[in-house]
């Protein structure tokens with residue numbers, strides 16, 4: 266065999282773009298199957314829980330970018346969900362545009378706030394960054410409890426002073442519970458696809474280099490500031506859209522639901538679900554909403570979830586740092602290899 | 609050609625480089641010196657991660673110190689680090705792509721990556737994850753990253769550290785081919801004097817921030833000061 270033949274064999278001609286495409290295809294396919302199964306089986310209680318599950322998984326996908334890709338701990342993600350929901354309601358009640366417009370506004374404003382919340386990450390990492398972002402989440406909690414959520418009253422603040430609150434109408438094409446669930450699945454599917462595309466292409470590679478070390482990233486030609494900022498903006502955008510979808514689910518939001526503890530909880534469950542595989546976000550969403558719903562359904566105290574989550578987090582940190590999704594992925598590749606051997 | 613003029617680096621009270629003046633012209637030049645001599649610091653000055661308090665550096669007639677580290681990479685400066693820095697959860701190809709993304713125009717990226725893979729002999733491992741590579745394969749990936757995107761100067765910080773003699777020889781053969789095939793000058797730090805002797809036409813010896821000797825490798829290694837300071841001879 267000549268040298269050139271060897272090279273030709275060593276470098277099989279393939280189009281790498283189509284491989285990325287195939288990997289991306291997993292996202293809409295999985296989401297479609299998940300949506301159809303849930304929509305055909307769930308009663309109204311479970312449908313509502315499933316809707317928040319899916320919406321929240323979008324905010325987890327944002328966290329997974331920051332932690333899984335860049336290695337940055339952000340403990341204020343749920344505050345950004347709150348910002349997105351807040352803006353969506355505000356725009357919706359004030360101008361009555363189509364739901365999609367309010368939703369995009371929520372995503373964009375949350376993206377800017379996320380960018381601002383990301384400023385400490387230019388200097389800090391690890392524990393210090395975690396503390397600073399947790400304090401930001403606490404500050405947000407104070408602001409919303411002092412200011413209140415726009416819960417459907419008149420005026421800029423939108424406070425309903427006992428005069429009855431207006432509900433934010435759902436999108437025109439998805440008014441019913443099942444339709445709205447499918448709508449949320451579709452929007453989330455697109456969001457997860459966008460996140461996964463980032464992971465598999467140029468920004469994802471730059472992010473992993475930054476995680477490896479900023480000097481290494483710079484030496485590879487990465488503009489560290491831009492790529493970090495982009496990660497925070499994207500993560501905030503996804504959180505904001507999640508907030509909008511939550512707002513659309515019941516037509517209003519309770520400001521008390523956006524405390525600092527929720528951000529902490531979201532981060533913990535993102536780890537348990539798995540930040541290195543895209544479906545880890547969906548698993549985290551399920552843990553966050555489906556487990557409490559299950560306990561309520563069984564007549565048990567919802568607070569038990571905190572204990573369960575604590576144990577799950579400990580388990581993940583001790584034995585499975587890539588989370589449940591990582592374990593599923595490892596199992597799948599073992600099965601594939603076993604199947605390959607049998608042939 | 610690298611021209612270093614009166615460069616001084618100061619960290620608090622320490623001067624790891626103290627008034628260094630040297631000109632390196634060989635296609636593959638060596639940089640040696642005892643531990644803590646300031647070798648890595650000099651590489652950091654050249655790549656821009658350490659700013660000297662005084663002095664001047666020219667690369668191919670262009671002043672280097674005025675450029676940011678990123679501008680230097682775009683200008684054709686490449687480096688590897690003393691500890692290998694392959695990204696575990698990217699494939700070999702992904703690791704190469706990660707730099708090609710920023711220094712090669714989009715239509716040529718695929719070809720540049722294939723060329724680098726073939727050059728370092730990792731064509732068959734393109735889809736393997738970084739975490740599954742052994743040290744030798746990781747060092748090859750790092751060399752592969754350095755030759756992507758028309759490099760002008762490649763700085764290698766102990767590229768053969770921890771490798772077996774055979775692996776070191778393979779790496780040496782590859783490094784020797786770089787100037788002719790990719791048009792880049794190479795500056796290599798290594799503790800293995802025999803490797804330096806076999807690879808570098810020209811060598812510079814640092815000793816606690818000072819220039820101890822510079823010139824053709826054979827002459828430099830025979831220099832009594834070098835033998836005393838570096839090879840531990842009396």
Ligand SMILES: Nc1ncnc2c1ncn2[C@@H]1O[C@H](COP(=O)(O)OP(=O)(O)OP(=O)(O)O)[C@@H](O)[C@H]1O
Nearest residue numbers: 619622624641642643644645646647648649650690
């Ligand atoms: N960022 C820094 N801050 C303070 N001192 C430093 C810094 N970087 C290096 N030094 C000091 O500068 C001196 C030279 O270090 P350098 O890493 O350049 O040595 P070296 O020749 O590469 O050694 P080795 O062979 O061990 O890699 C050492 O005394 C080191 O402690």
Ligand SMILES: [Mg+2]
Nearest residue numbers: 647648649690
């Ligand atoms: Mg060193």
